[in-house]
Amino acid sequence: MDVYIIGILWACWHVPSMFAIENCREMGTNFRPGFFIGVIAGSIFLAWLYQASGGSICIVSVWHATFNLFSGAAAAHGLVAAIVSTGVVAWAVLIVALEVRTWMRSTRSTAGPRTSLG
Numbered sequence: 001m002d003v004y005i006i007g008i009l010w011a012c013w014h015v016p017s018m019f020a021i022e023n024c025r026e027m028g029t030n031f032r033p034g035f036f037i038g039v040i041a042g043s044i045f046l047a048w049l050y051q052a053s054g055g056s057i058c059i060v061s062v063w064h065a066t067f068n069l070f071s072g073a074a075a076a077h078g079l080v081a082a083i084v085s086t087g088v089v090a091w092a093v094l095i096v097a098l099e100v101r102t103w104m105r106s107t108r109s110t111a112g113p114r115t116s117l118g
Contacts, residue, residue, distance in 0.1 A: 007043030011036045038085055041092035042067070048095045 018024045018032070046060050053059040067088065071081040 004040065004043075006047070007040035010043050011039040014039055038089060041089040044092040044095055045088050048091075 014035075018035070024031075024035075046064065049063060050056070050060050067084060071084045
């Protein structure tokens, strides 16, 4: 749950970029819900990357800088930026799905023990 709170705080941290970066200003207000979803997905992905790398802030920083280069910089436009951003959201959805699956399998049901259907 902490990663979602961090994601919301991180989204708030990035709000000024909507006014400072020309790409964000050009997209108008319609892109803001997607922006916030993307930032929260990025938070989930970066938390996973941090854990998977054994706690390396360097790996997370390099990845974030690379992501910004391909999707958030002034030179980032069109298909490449869309593919990179969509990939992060898809990866975050997979991470959440796997975590929920793990949690569901390890938590005892209040209705009694889980039984196999197969």
